[in-house]
Amino acid sequence: MEIIYIGSRGGHPVTTLTEYQRVTIVIALLAISVFLTYYFHTVLMLGTVFSHFFYIPIILTALWWEKRSILVAIFLGGLVVVSSFLYRPDILTLNDYGRALMFVVIAFVVASLSEQLKRREQEVKKQRDLVQRYLDVAAVLLVVIDANHTIRLINRRGCELLGYREEELIGKDWFATVVPEASRKTRRQDFDAAIANNAAFPGRRESPVVTRSGDELILAWQDTVLTGDDGQPGAVIGSGADITDRIMAEEALRAAHDEANLYLDIMAHDINNANAVSLGYADLLVDMLEGKEREMIRKLRGGISRSIEIIQNVSTIRRLHSHETTAKPVDLDAIIRAEIAHHPDARIVYDGKPVGVMADDLLSEVFANLIGNSIKFGDPGVEISVRVKKGDETVRVSVEDTGPGVPDAVKPILFTRFARGTSSRSGKGLGLYITRTLIERYGGRVWVEDRVPGRPEEGAAFRFTLFRSNRAREPPAPSAPAAPDRLIIARP
Structure with missing residues (x-):
């Protein structure tokens, strides 16, 4: 099974040779080839040369410089033929010419394959860089985590959110590095279960992470399992949007809502008690008074009734909005x-x-x-x-x-x-x-x-x-x- 991680930043750096080092290696190999030819013909007095060694500089040149390897193959093939002609012309056979021709054929084939491989690598790199730019401009954290809990890729937003440089996260254990200790064991178990079942946790969930500075953030987390060419799960790609400020705002709003409801409950209770007492006295006065005074008490009673109605309406609207x-x-x-x-x-x-x-x-x-x-x-x-x-x-x-x-x-x-x-x-x-x-x-x-x-x-x-x-x-x-x-x- 093979999981390919997009982005050159997703793996460990690979040491490459400089142009000067490559030229030095090829020249050294050619010098060794000349020495072997001389040694076999003049010292050992043999009609054959250990020419299998010649394939090494031919193949390396083809891999590094493609068609230039044909020149190296012609040089080495000519070396075999000329050396045999100069030192042992009596044993020069068709096999020597065939060997020289084989050098050229091998150089051409390997050079062609090398060109195709490099074109493919360029296309892959182009697509890789394009996808990496997409990941880097994403407004959420994106991370690829191996089955062994190792971080293999993380985008720019993720690094900014967690406060690390990318090289400080790549290759590290995700859970040991950014998951709070209190939930680390449970999160590991959930991750391992997702890998084992080839099915991530459905939907979004709130997932805390710890930054380099020790601050805890709440992410709206969602992930999916990545499978290899053989269909077996090998990693999980997850995305997380920072909702810490929203959670804090909701908690503050909830606290303010509860406090406002407390005040409303107190006001409704006390005002209703006062209205009940006033309404009782108003009913007594209606029976005791007559004429203009009685009409004034009736109006007073109507005002108290409207106050009771307002309190009832407010309580009803509050219950409607509270979804109780x-x-x-x-x-x-x-x-x-x-x-x-x-x-x-x-x-x-x-x-x-x-x-x-x-x-x-x-x-x-x-x-x-x-x-x-x-x-x-x-x-x-x-x-x-x-x-x-x-x-x-x-x-x-x-x-x-x-x-x-x-x-x-x-x-x-x-x-x-x-x-x-x-x-x-x-x-x-x-x-x-x-x-x-x-x-x-x-x-x-x-x-x-x-x-x-x-x-x-x-x-x-x-x-x-x-x-x-x-x-x-x-x-x-x-x-x-x-x-x-x-x-x-x-x-x-």
Whole structure:
């Protein structure tokens, strides 16, 4: 198996010979070749020369200078032929000429292969340098770690992030160098398991590292296993983005959020207590006073009620934004009946139909806002109807009243934050904004229509949809012999 690491900086440096050293080596080898020829012919008086040695300078020259090796081969081939002709012309054979020709052929073949190899190396180097530039301009740490935990490649951003020079990291144990000691053993085990299973940990995860200065950073880490030509895992390439500042900001924001919630809880508790006491005294004074003073107390009581409503809206919005609740099956009929019971003095008609919907315990706020608006903005004799229509997958709920209605110009913005109606009693718009937010949170939608189409002055119809729960059957109906479409009427 072979894993190729991209980038010349990914391995140990290789010592190369200078041009002067190469020339010196070839000249020395040629001198040895001349000496061997002389020695075999004049001293040993042999008809053959140990010419296998001649292939060494020919091959080296071909590897270093390609086609120039042909000149060396011609020189050595000529040396064999001329030497045999001068010293032992009687034994000069066809084998000597064939040997000289073989030198030239070998030089040509090796030179051609050397040229092809160098072109291939140049192409690889070009691609390698291009990829290395891509890695270096990446805004995240990129590192290749061998199966034996050794760092084989790391990009410029990684070096800057960790505070090391590249040569200080290459060849070092990744876990011993940059992983905090507290998590080092676990991280090693996870790494070894990824190599063994040829599957890295899925998705992103938070991974701490230690810089050269001892600072700890949090990286959003993601990695994948590299395999060799034989398909066997041999390394892991990982990337990490520094999210330390974001984590610290989130922790600071969370602490500030908790502190703000604490203040809100204290304020809501204390203000509600004060409002409850004030409301109690206001109720006593209404019964004790008459005339102008009694009307002033009624207005005071209305102001206290609005303060209680504001506190309730703020608490509801906070719960909405805190994601404390999730949709679950709830009994819509029970919620509607409970809200109607809070308004014993109002005329409310409800077509009771037991049905389960997907919502949460804040669904009652929807009916509190819609029924409360109808009572607040309607005349003293306003009539309110609550209707439930079941579909295959959804339930449509309508809250209709005989009040002043909603002008067409106001309808499109009625459920936006701080939107107000046109009457003198219009509120701050938070109630309907909360209603829309809740319904959309449950996956439904809410809108307003004229109770009598085309005649807004005859009352409004607030409608919204909810998904039915997936229970196998609806809640059982009461055992009393009442008709399924019975009416609940609360009268003054």
